[in-house]
Amino acid sequence: xxxxxxxxxxxxxxxxxxxxxxxxxxxxxxxxxxxxxxxxxxxxxxxxxxxxxxxxxxxxxxxxxxxxxxxxxxxxxxxxxxxxxxxxxxxxxxxxxxxxxxxxxxxxxxxxxxxxxxxxxxxxxxxxxxxxxxxxxxxxxxx
Amino acid sequence: xxxxxxxxxxxxxxxxxxxxxxxxxxxxxxxxxxxxxxxxxxxxxxxxxxxxxxxxxxxxxxxxxxxxxxxxxxxxxxxxxxxxxxxxxxxxxxxxxxxxxxxxxxxxxxxxxxxxxxxxxxxxxxxxxxxxxxxxxxxxxxxxxxxxxxxxxxxxxxxxxxxxxxxxxxxxxxxxxxxxxxxxxxxxxxxxxxxxxxxxxxxxxxxxxxxxxxxxxxxxxxxxxxxxxxxxxxxxxxxxxxxxxxxxxxxxxxxxxxxxxxxxxxxxxxxxxxxxxxxxxxxxxxxxxxxxxxxxxxxxxxxxxxxxxxxxxxxxxxxxxxxxxxxxxxxxxxxxxxxxxxxxxxxxxxxxxxxxxxxxxxxxxxxxxxxxxxxxxxxxxxxxxxxxxxxxxxx
Numbered sequence: 001x002x003x004x005x006x007x008x009x010x011x012x013x014x015x016x017x018x019x020x021x022x023x024x025x026x027x028x029x030x031x032x033x034x035x036x037x038x039x040x041x042x043x044x045x046x047x048x049x050x051x052x053x054x055x056x057x058x059x060x061x062x063x064x065x066x067x068x069x070x071x072x073x074x075x076x077x078x079x080x081x082x083x084x085x086x087x088x089x090x091x092x093x094x095x096x097x098x099x100x101x102x103x104x105x106x107x108x109x110x111x112x113x114x115x116x117x118x119x120x121x122x123x124x125x126x127x128x129x130x131x132x133x134x135x136x137x138x139x140x141x142x143x
Numbered sequence: 144x145x146x147x148x149x150x151x152x153x154x155x156x157x158x159x160x161x162x163x164x165x166x167x168x169x170x171x172x173x174x175x176x177x178x179x180x181x182x183x184x185x186x187x188x189x190x191x192x193x194x195x196x197x198x199x200x201x202x203x204x205x206x207x208x209x210x211x212x213x214x215x216x217x218x219x220x221x222x223x224x225x226x227x228x229x230x231x232x233x234x235x236x237x238x239x240x241x242x243x244x245x246x247x248x249x250x251x252x253x254x255x256x257x258x259x260x261x262x263x264x265x266x267x268x269x270x271x272x273x274x275x276x277x278x279x280x281x282x283x284x285x286x287x288x289x290x291x292x293x294x295x296x297x298x299x300x301x302x303x304x305x306x307x308x309x310x311x312x313x314x315x316x317x318x319x320x321x322x323x324x325x326x327x328x329x330x331x332x333x334x335x336x337x338x339x340x341x342x343x344x345x346x347x348x349x350x351x352x353x354x355x356x357x358x359x360x361x362x363x364x365x366x367x368x369x370x371x372x373x374x375x376x377x378x379x380x381x382x383x384x385x386x387x388x389x390x391x392x393x394x395x396x397x398x399x400x401x402x403x404x405x406x407x408x409x410x411x412x413x414x415x416x417x418x419x420x421x422x423x424x425x426x427x428x429x430x431x432x433x434x435x436x437x438x439x440x441x442x443x444x445x446x447x448x449x450x451x452x453x454x455x456x457x458x459x460x461x462x463x464x465x466x467x468x469x470x471x472x473x474x475x476x477x478x479x480x481x482x483x484x485x486x487x488x489x490x491x492x493x494x495x496x497x498x499x500x501x502x503x504x505x506x507x508x509x510x511x512x513x514x515x516x517x518x519x520x521x522x523x524x525x526x527x528x529x530x531x532x533x534x535x536x537x538x
Contacts (some may be wrong), residue, residue, distance in 0.1 A: 013525065030436060031487070031488050032488045034488065034489075037527070038527040038530075054527040054530055056525075056526045056527055056529075058449055058451035061452075062525065
């Protein structure tokens with residue numbers, strides 16, 4: 001049911017862990033839907049120099065966390081904030097339809113970490129909306 | 144390279160025993176006649192079905208005329224529920240079932256609800272047991288059917304069926320039990336239990352897939368299920384699955400003849416697994432009743448981790464097991480059974496079901512424990528919930 005890339009990122013997830021004194025930390029998801037992602041960012045001169053994650057969730061949740069963190073490593077904050085779940089999906093050669101929400105969660109986890117970073121920097125972040133990834137209001141059709 | 148496989152999902156299905164396959168083979172090849180044909184080949188098939196029916200009836204404690212062959216356990220459940228509900232609807236349109244039934248019962252009941260029937264779902268306690276007093280309270284003058292599973296497919300809890308059936312009988316309500324997980328694992332005798340209908344499925348006890356059976360006590364009003372030819376006393380039309388019927392009877396015979404020994408074997412493995420896991424892995428719970436449970440069923444919840452991830456990693460180590468996690472069900476909710484016994488969502492998500500069979504060994508149990516320990520640790524290291532928990536404990 002999962003592509004080889006998904007299985008690769010699930011079996012050998014990249015960037016698992018925590019960053020002490022991270023510049024931005026974001027957590028999304030909830031226990032009810034069974035997926036929680038937490039992303040830590042280390043940012044120097046507007047560049048994401050390090051990123052780590054911890055995820056409670058299914059194989060797809062782990063794989064999307066791993067891939068999403070790989071995709072933003074070394075990028076500017078601006079570039080990272082443009083990461084879409086579609087890009088994560090494509091990089092993983094797709095996910096089964098019931099698992100697409102996991103890629104949304106990965107996008108949101110990174111957005112939440114960036115929001116936290118910007119807030120710490122003193123920016124106004126009141127217009128940055130973070131979804132929890134599984135309320136289903138978007139019909140889980142976001143791609 | 145041959146893949147090392149340890150199959151511990153016998154509640155999902157089993158392989159066919161060689162003796163069972165041997166009994167089936169003639170009816171797949173040279174003795175292929177249609178049982179409805181009057182010539183020799185037809186008569187041979189008819190004879191095989193009659194013998195299988197007698198044998199099935201004998202082991203269940205039923206009369207051969209009370210045995211109806213079906214295409215699956217699901218079909219038997221559907222037939223029992225819809226058949227009784229419609230045949231008795233002049234008496235009333237109220238059905239009682241439980242919160243932890245298999246979908247093969249819950250879905251036909253839901254279908255009837257949409258058709259205007261009323262349904263009461265009996266709750267279960269934290270071990271998955273139904274309180275007979277709750278059934279007594281729930282029965283109304285317009286109740287026509289009570290359907291309670293014999294043993295639960297996920298957590299293995301065995302219900303006090305005899306007691307429940309007696310309550311229904313006293314009130315003149317028809318009692319059905321889905322015994323798909325029970326038959327072949329524990330001794331079941333329909334007359335001792337005093338039940339009216341029972342569903343079973345051959346592939347759960349080393350018989351073939353695609354064959355099941357519904358026991359219907361003489362005198363129970365039940366509509367036919369398939370309309371067509373005169374097979375199964377005009378109740379279930381369709382050319383009989385002769386080899387399947389023969390295989391199910393052969394498998395049932397083997398199961399009943401080795402029941403005590405098989406039970407001991409399964410209990411030994413389950414006990415070893417439970418003890419070792421509790422010994423070596425913290426933050427784990429055993430789901431289901433400790434005593435009233437299927438001998439080969441073990442259902443754990445590991446805190447802070449998610450079941451599908453656990454299953455995938457165990458699969459890579461060759462272990463074929465099951466989970467009640469949402470991610471394995473195709474929905475966002477974890478198993479209705481685990482929620483019904485009161486588990487919070489996050490703990491229900493981290494469940495693992497191991498169901499042993501005849502070929503499993505103690506060495507395999509030890510290997511499984513090693514793999515579970517390693518995998519749970521790995522997933523916990525990856526889990527933000529575990530991180531929070533450890534942090535809270537430190538402070």
